[in-house]
Amino acid sequence: MANPVIRVENLSLRHGARPCAGNCPAMEATTQSAVCPVCGAVWALRDVSFEVWPGEIFGIVGESGAGKTSLIDMLDFRAEPTSGAIYYNGWREGKQPLHDASAEERRALRNSDLGIVYQNPRRALMMGMSAGGNVIERMLAAGERHIGRMRSRAHGHLDHMELGDRMDVETMTLSAGMRQRVQIARALANRPQVLLLDEPTTGLDLSVQARTLDLIRKVQRELGLTVILVTHDWGVLRLLARRAIVLKAGRVVESGMVTQLMEDPQAPYTQLLVSSAL
Numbered sequence: 192m193a194n195p196v197i198r199v200e201n202l203s204l205r206h207g208a209r210p211c212a213g214n215c216p217a218m219e220a221t222t223q224s225a226v227c228p229v230c231g232a233v234w235a236l237r238d239v240s241f242e243v244w245p246g247e248i249f250g251i252v253g254e255s256g257a258g259k260t261s262l263i264d265m266l267d268f269r270a271e272p273t274s275g276a277i278y279y280n281g282w283r284e285g286k287q288p289l290h291d292a293s294a295e296e297r298r299a300l301r302n303s304d305l306g307i308v309y310q311n312p313r314r315a316l317m318m319g320m321s322a323g324g325n326v327i328e329r330m331l332a333a334g335e336r337h338i339g340r341m342r343s344r345a346h347g348h349l350d351h352m353e354l355g356d357r358m359d360v361e362t363m364t365l366s367a368g369m370r371q372r373v374q375i376a377r378a379l380a381n382r383p384q385v386l387l388l389d390e391p392t393t394g395l396d397l398s399v400q401a402r403t404l405d406l407i408r409k410v411q412r413e414l415g416l417t418v419i420l421v422t423h424d425w426g427v428l429r430l431l432a433r434r435a436i437v438l439k440a441g442r443v444v445e446s447g448m449v450t451q452l453m454e455d456p457q458a459p460y461t462q463l464l465v466s467s468a469l
């Protein structure tokens with residue numbers, strides 16, 4: 192049997208410099224709040240565990256403040272776990288915690304193995320640069336230097352996103368949906384093994400959203416990508432993901448197949464979320 196691409200084990204992230212003795216024992220029992228009533232530390236994530244298998248789209252769903260961004264930040268090396276670990280099969284064969292990687296190894300992993308798509312394309316794209324330039328820039332960061340090869344690959348990625356004819360168009364002049372697709376092409380520039388999607392279609396018009404989701408699905412299948420999708424939108428989750436975890440105040444309250452979570456949710460919180468989304 193194949194190994195998981197990503198294994199997250201008992202991952203916790205605490206914000207706040209002065210936790211109370213014994214790692215905020217008052218936090219152990221409650222899923223109501225992420226804030227320790229004793230010391231005031233915020234537990235953005237608490238004991239989160241899951242595995243993501245090769246070629247699957249794995250969902251992380253929850254309301255605002257559930258800890259979704261904190262999880263992405265740790266996968267992307269922008270935050271360090273307070274305890275627990277992430278293992279990635281592309282680094283030390285998944286046998287050593289990912290956050291043991293050196294600064295240089297982290298940079299290489301971020302440039303080559305990992306692609307990330309944010310809700311707001313401005314976080315990743317340079318608006319004054321052409322669409323192709325934004326894709327090529329990421330290849331340069333990974334050490335590629337051959338202009339002809341980079342242009343040809345960038346064109347291929349943009350073409351995948353149905354933007355092959357916009358290669359030399361300034362990104363600023365593109366529509367919101369097109370910018371998002373440039374961001375996806377950029378994330379795919381170095382053929383990553385793992386794609387992180389952080390609310391990739393939130394804020395887009397419904398028809399644009401549907402087209403973007405279709406393209407994500409198509410490219411995921413064609414490239415055999417492993418995808419972690421963070422969303423608060425059950426419609427997006429159902430369209431893309433097969434399995435998911437439900438986060439509340441930093442804890443996993445339920446996990447399983449998306450169809451089961453939506454049709455027969457077990458946790459009262461999932462029931463509430465699903466019923467309010469219908």
Ligand SMILES: Nc1ncnc2c1ncn2[C@@H]1O[C@H](COP(=O)(O)OP(=O)(O)OP(=O)(O)O)[C@@H](O)[C@H]1O
Pocket residue numbers: 206207225233234235253254255256257258259260261262
């Ligand atoms: N730097 C920080 N300092 C203190 N608390 C923080 C910090 N960053 C996040 N938090 C808190 O951690 C918890 C989880 O935040 P996070 O941003 O991961 O949630 P989220 O599910 O992504 O929500 P949203 O969709 O609103 O971004 C929240 O209670 C948040 O207020």
